[in-house]
Amino acid sequence: MTDNFVRNSHKEFLNSLISGNRLTSSKLANNILNQRVSIKELYENIIKKALYDIGVLWEFNKISVATEHLASAIVEAILNELYLKVISEEKINKTVITACVENEFHQIGIKMVSDVFEMNGWNVHFLGANTPAKELIDFIKITKPDVLALSLSIYFNLPVLENMIQMIRKEFPVLPILVGGQAFRHGSQNVLLKYDNVIYKSDLNSTDLFIKTLNQNG
Ligand code: B12
Secondary structure, rough: OHHEEEEEEHHHHHHHHHHHOOHHHHHHHHHHOOOOOOOHHHHHHHHHHHHHHHHHHHHHOOOOHHHHHHHHHHHHHHHHHHHHHHHHHHHHEEEEEEEEOOOOOHHHHHHHHHHHHHHHEEEEEEEEOOOOHHHHHHHHHOOOOOOOEEEOOOOOHHHHHHHHHHHHHHHOOOOOEEEEOHHOOOOOHHHHHHHOOOOEOHHHHHHHHHHHHHHHOO
């Protein structure tokens, strides 16, 4: 699809989120998909961009907290609505647990990441926001995932993530831990280098490539 179409769709989608219109936003998302835009592209170049714009408008007091809350609630509803388009018919025998670290309430990014795993045939356990480390460890013991994916948006929660990684490593020394989120936007992913098998990915395209490599390597 042309860049122009995607740019215009992003503006339209942003406006419908700001006006708090769930029905228009949902119809727009479905119309965009009908124009042969992939779900990954809809997520990355239209919905994510619109939410980043909402964040800037909110930061500069151009929109209220209520408008921002409504926008993110509409987006969550749309992601749930698209679920049937996301699930892959061909399941592979791999499982991922996806979650936000403790004190982290931004769960839309990790929900999108969960959907990319789904589209690649994985079984996904999406735990969502604010997942306590101990609960997560107990759940890993039960479900024995192939990958754990953790999201962190708030930079000052970085020590919480590190603490979680250290607790998980004690119990699961080799479990691959995929990490991402806006806390790393300005280069702070270097703190992850000291941990073995902790992999940082910044967006859905690089995450998709990572998953496809895992799928190929069996
Ligand atoms: C909606 C929103 C909220 C909602 C979240 C609701 C929800 N259901 O998720 C609520 C109201 C809870 C919220 C609260 C707060 N928020 Co807020 N929020 C936002 C907003 C507007 C959108 C977030 C979003 O969904 N973005 C879209 C998603 C798709 O993008 P993403 O998370 O970056 O995810 C992508 C990648 O990062 C990556 N990714 C993400 N996770 C993972 C994980 C893995 C494993 C991988 C591989 C990849 C990956 O893939 C995604 C697709 O590319 C942003 C603005 C912004 N720039 O995003 C602010 C923003 C994130 N919030 C911010 C702040 C400051 C707060 C509060 C502290 C405000 C306050 N004073 O209370 C609280 C903190 C709450 C907490 N403890 O978590 C700041 C964060 C600054 C920072 N980085 O430290 C931002 C950037 C706003 C701003 N401009 O200042 N917020």
